[in-house]
Amino acid sequence: MDPLRRHIVLAGLVVPAVAALPGLSLAEDQRPSPEDVISTWYRLIFELIRHTPTYSPPVASRAFAYLGITTYEALAQGKEPMVSLAGQLPGLTAPPAPDPNAACDEAVLLHAVYVEATKNYFGNTGPSGQRAMQAMATKLGAKVSAGLPQATIDNSLAQGKVVADHILAWSQGDGGAVIENMGFPLTFTPNKEPGHWKPTSTIAQQQAPLLPGWGKNRPFAMPSADACPLPPPTAFSEDKDSQFYAEAMEVYEAVRNLTPEQTAIARFWSDDPMLSTTPPGHWAQIALALLEDENAPAGRRAEVMARLGITVADAFIACWQSKYEYDTIRPVSYIKKNIDKTWEPLLITPPFPEYPSGHSTQSGATATVLTAIWGDNFAFTDGSHTDDNLPERSFKSFWEAANEAGISRLYGGIHFRPAIEQGLEQGRCVGAFAVALKMGAQA
Amino acid sequence: MRRLAVTLIALALAPPASAADLPLVPQFTEETATAGIDSTYTGEWEYMVGGGAAVLDCNDDGFPDLFLAGGEGKAGFWKNVSARGGALQFEKTDSGLELDHVTGAYPVDIDSDGIMDLVLLRVGENVVMKGQGQCRFTRANEDWGFDGGDAWSTALAATWEKGQAWPTIAIGNYIDRTKDEFPWGSCTPNWLHRPAADGKGFAPPEPLKPSFCSLSMLFTDWNRSGTPSLRVTNDREYYKGGQEQMWKMVAGQPPALYTKDEGWKYLRIWGMGIASTDVNGDGYPDYFLSSMADNKLQTLAAPPQDGKVKPGFIDVAFARGATAHRPYTGGDVRPSTAWHVQFEDVNNDGLSDLFIAKGNVSDMPDFAASDPNNLLLQDGEGKFHEVGDLAGVASMAVSRGAALADFNLDGLVDLVVVNRHSPAQIWRNTTTGAGHWLELKPSQEAPNRDAINGWIEVRTGDRIQSRELTVGGGHVGGQSGWWHAGIGPADSAEVRVIWPDGTADDWQTVAADGFYRLERGKAAEQWTP
Numbered sequence: 004m005d006p007l008r009r010h011i012v013l014a015g016l017v018v019p020a021v022a023a024l025p026g027l028s029l030a031e032d033q034r035p036s037p038e039d040v041i042s043t044w045y046r047l048i049f050e051l052i053r054h055t056p057t058y059s060p061p062v063a064s065r066a067f068a069y070l071g072i073t074t075y076e077a078l079a080q081g082k083e084p085m086v087s088l089a090g091q092l093p094g095l096t097a098p099p100a101p102d103p104n105a106a107c108d109e110a111v112l113l114h115a116v117y118v119e120a121t122k123n124y125f126g127n128t129g130p131s132g133q134r135a136m137q138a139m140a141t142k143l144g145a146k147v148s149a150g151l152p153q154a155t156i157d158n159s160l161a162q163g164k165v166v167a168d169h170i171l172a173w174s175q176g177d178g179g180a181v182i183e184n185m186g187f188p189l190t191f192t193p194n195k196e197p198g199h200w201k202p203t204s205t206i207a208q209q210q211a212p213l214l215p216g217w218g219k220n221r222p223f224a225m226p227s228a229d230a231c232p233l234p235p236p237t238a239f240s241e242d243k244d245s246q247f248y249a250e251a252m253e254v255y256e257a258v259r260n261l262t263p264e265q266t267a268i269a270r271f272w273s274d275d276p277m278l279s280t281t282p283p284g285h286w287a288q289i290a291l292a293l294l295e296d297e298n299a300p301a302g303r304r305a306e307v308m309a310r311l312g313i314t315v316a317d318a319f320i321a322c323w324q325s326k327y328e329y330d331t332i333r334p335v336s337y338i339k340k341n342i343d344k345t346w347e348p349l350l351i352t353p354p355f356p357e358y359p360s361g362h363s364t365q366s367g368a369t370a371t372v373l374t375a376i377w378g379d380n381f382a383f384t385d386g387s388h389t390d391d392n393l394p395e396r397s398f399k400s401f402w403e404a405a406n407e408a409g410i411s412r413l414y415g416g417i418h419f420r421p422a423i424e425q426g427l428e429q430g431r432c433v434g435a436f437a438v439a440l441k442m443g444a445q446a
Numbered sequence: 447m448r449r450l451a452v453t454l455i456a457l458a459l460a461p462p463a464s465a466a467d468l469p470l471v472p473q474f475t476e477e478t479a480t481a482g483i484d485s486t487y488t489g490e491w492e493y494m495v496g497g498g499a500a501v502l503d504c505n506d507d508g509f510p511d512l513f514l515a516g517g518e519g520k521a522g523f524w525k526n527v528s529a530r531g532g533a534l535q536f537e538k539t540d541s542g543l544e545l546d547h548v549t550g551a552y553p554v555d556i557d558s559d560g561i562m563d564l565v566l567l568r569v570g571e572n573v574v575m576k577g578q579g580q581c582r583f584t585r586a587n588e589d590w591g592f593d594g595g596d597a598w599s600t601a602l603a604a605t606w607e608k609g610q611a612w613p614t615i616a617i618g619n620y621i622d623r624t625k626d627e628f629p630w631g632s633c634t635p636n637w638l639h640r641p642a643a644d645g646k647g648f649a650p651p652e653p654l655k656p657s658f659c660s661l662s663m664l665f666t667d668w669n670r671s672g673t674p675s676l677r678v679t680n681d682r683e684y685y686k687g688g689q690e691q692m693w694k695m696v697a698g699q700p701p702a703l704y705t706k707d708e709g710w711k712y713l714r715i716w717g718m719g720i721a722s723t724d725v726n727g728d729g730y731p732d733y734f735l736s737s738m739a740d741n742k743l744q745t746l747a748a749p750p751q752d753g754k755v756k757p758g759f760i761d762v763a764f765a766r767g768a769t770a771h772r773p774y775t776g777g778d779v780r781p782s783t784a785w786h787v788q789f790e791d792v793n794n795d796g797l798s799d800l801f802i803a804k805g806n807v808s809d810m811p812d813f814a815a816s817d818p819n820n821l822l823l824q825d826g827e828g829k830f831h832e833v834g835d836l837a838g839v840a841s842m843a844v845s846r847g848a849a850l851a852d853f854n855l856d857g858l859v860d861l862v863v864v865n866r867h868s869p870a871q872i873w874r875n876t877t878t879g880a881g882h883w884l885e886l887k888p889s890q891e892a893p894n895r896d897a898i899n900g901w902i903e904v905r906t907g908d909r910i911q912s913r914e915l916t917v918g919g920g921h922v923g924g925q926s927g928w929w930h931a932g933i934g935p936a937d938s939a940e941v942r943v944i945w946p947d948g949t950a951d952d953w954q955t956v957a958a959d960g961f962y963r964l965e966r967g968k969a970a971e972q973w974t975p
Binding site for chain 1: 491494584621626627628629630631636682683684686687714738739740757761763769773779780781805808809810811813841
C-alpha cells in the first residue's frame, strides 16, 4: 500500500478495551484519552445525523459546525497556541474561562461537552438515539472518570457543560435552530413560469421544497450568505438548439449509458439523508478517520473538526442562498417533458431547486479546508460507506475526491453540469473563509 | 393558525371530495368500555414496535375470538360472546396463551387438524401454541421441533410449499437488543422454518440473509404463478445497506432474492406493515406498505407481457390519495407514523377500503404526537378518501396493531386496535344503508386445510373481486376465519375458490348476506350463526 495513502474505515474506531463495569477503577493508561472521547462521540454523532429525521444535509451541516466549535472552544480556553473563535465568528463571545486553580481533565471535559451538546442538538432524535446517548453518557462517563479525584471530575464536568451551554445559547439566534415538518414548508407557492423548480416526487410532504429560508441563516466564517456569488445558470430554453437543451441531453445520455464505474461513483456520493451521514457527514467521516490514522492530538482534532464544520455549514448557507435566488428546474422535470417521458434518474432527485449543486459546494469547500490542513496531493482511501456495502474508493487528493463528488450528481441524473462546476467554485470561495480563521492548534 | 396551514396545503395537494361525493361513510360506535376487553401493550424500548392483534375462532362457534399482545406484560385472550348483530361482548378466558414479552401473533393451523393454532412472536423465545379446542392452547415447540430462538421477533408469514404436509413459517427479527449504544446496523437474521425432511414438524430454522429489521412479511403470489414469494418490508431506521425485499421461494431450494436485473426496484422506507388486495383490478395483488410520513401503495410497474410480469412495482399512493402522511384532524401538523394496515370493505360497496393504525414511535418530536388512525374509503375511480373522523375511529391513542373483522356476524366489519401504554379500543360497525355482503370460509382436506395462498373470487356482473388467502402482513398480527366481501346492491353473487394447487372450482351462485362454507369439490354450504 502507498504509505501516503490513508485508510479510512470509521466503523473500526473503538475505545481501547477497558473493563466495562461502571465504577471500576482503571489505571491511567487504560482510561480513554481525550482523543478517544472525540472519536467515540463522533461515531455516535454520525449515527444520530443519519437517524434523526430532521437532519437533512443543511441541518446536519449546522450541527457539525456547532459541535466542532464547542469541542474547540472547550479545549482552547487559556490553552495557547489555540486561539478562541470568539470575535472571529459573528456574535460569538468567549465562553467562561476555567478555574485556573481547579484541576480539569480533558477527557472528562470533552465527555461533558458531548453529553450536553448532543442532548440539545439531537433532542428530537428517536427512542434508539435517546437510549444510545444515555448509554454513551453513562458507560463512557464511567470509563473516563475512573480513578480521578472527585473534585477533578466535578470541575471538568462543570466546565464542559458551561462551554456547551454557551455555544448552544449562541446557536439559538442563527435562524436554523427550529425545524418544523422536517424542513418542508406547510404552504408554498411554486413559480409557475417555465424553467423553475417544481416538485419531482410523489411524496406528499415534498410538494414544497426543503428549507427555502436556509440561505438567510447567520453565516459562520463567511461575511454574508452572498459572499460567494455565482454567475446565472444557463438561460432556460426548450429549443432543441439551445445550450440548456444540450446540457439536459448530456444528463439524459449519461444516465442512459452509465458505466459500472460511473454508477459506483454516483452511489458512493449519493449521501442521502436518513440513509447516510449526508454530504457534510461524509466529509466529516473522511476528516476524522485521517485524524485517527495519524493519531492526532485532541487539539488538532478539535481544530480540524471545527474548521470543517464551519465550512460545511457556510457552504450550505451560500448554496441555499443561490438555489432560491435562481430557483431552477431539475433534470428529471425537464427531460420527462422535453426529451423522454420514460426517463428516470439513477439517484433520488432531492426536493429543492437545482442550481448550484449542494454536494458540489460542500465538496469544494471541504476540499479547500482539508487541502489547507493536509496539503495538495494528499492521497487517501475513503471507506465511509463500507457498512452499507459500498466499496471504498481511493483518491490522490481532496480535490480529486471533490471533483468526483461533483460529477457524481450528473451521473446520478440530478444536476446539470454548470451546477456542478459552479458549485465547486462556490465551495472553493466558501472554504477560504474557514481557512482564514486563526486557531493555532495544528502547530 | 397551524390548523389553517395544514388545510391550505391539503387543498393544494388533493382536493377532498365533498360529503355528497364520498362513498357511503360508515359509522363505527366505540364499545371499549362495555365490550369486556381490557388490554394494554406495555414496555419500553424493546416494545416500541409490535402490539399485534390476532383473530381466530377457537371454539368453532363461528364468532371470531381475540388475542391481544401485552408487550412486557402478559398477553390476553378473549372469547367472543357477542350476540349476532348485537353489541360486542367478550369474556377474558384462560387459554394458555397468557405469556409475557409477546409482540404479536398469527393464527395458522400448523398440524392441519382443523383446530387453529397460534404462533406467538416475542422478545425472547417464540412459541407455537397448539389449539386443543374450546379455546385452550398448549406449547408445542418440542413436539413440533420448533426452535423458538432468542430474538426480537416482529413479523411472520406462513405458507405451504408445494408437496409439503407441514407449513413453512418465515419469522422477521428486529434489532440486536443488546446493542444499546449502537443499535443501528445490528439487524438480526430473519428465520425460515421449513418442514422437516420426514414431513413431521419443522427443520432447524435457516437464517434468511441478508436481513434488514423486518416489521412485516407476507407470502403472496404476486405474479399469479401458483408459487408465492415472500415479501418483506424493512425498517430503514436500523439497517445498513438494506432495502425492501422479495424472496423467490421454490420448494426444496434455497430462497433467492429478486434482483434489479429481474425488475425489482430499489426502495428504502421505514417499512412497518403490509396489506394486500387488487386495487386496480388487473387481477394481480397490489400492496400497501406503511411507513413514516408518506406511505406506499404499489401496483405492478409494467403490465403483463405474454402472461408474464416483472417483479417491479410503482408507487401510486399520491395519485390515488392514499399517502396518509399527516394527521387530518386534531391540529398536529407533523408527519404521521403508520403501523398496522388492512384492506377491508367497511361499507359493503364492493370496494376495498383501507385502515391504518397510527401512533408516534416513542416521544419522537419530529412526528405527530396526536396522530389519528386513518380510514380511507375507496371510490369507484380507485381513489381513497379519508373519513376516519367522520366514521368515528380517529383515535389519538398511540396505536400499533389492529384487526378488522366481523365480530358480531352482522355482515359489517368491526375494528379492534391495540394501543401502546393505553387500553386497546374496539368499535362496532353500526353503518346503516351499507351494501350487501358475503362471508366465506374455504376448506380442504389436510394439509393446508384453510387453503392458504389460494384465492377467493367473487363475481357480480362483469366485475370480479379477487382475494388472496394469506397468513402474514399487517403489523405483528393476523387473522383466520370468515373472509368478508361487500357486493354493493347485488342480491346474489357468483363465488369460487382457486385452491393453492391452482385448481379452480366452478362458479356457483350464492344469495347475498350469508355465510358460506366452501369445501373443496362440494357445493357452497350456507351456515347460520
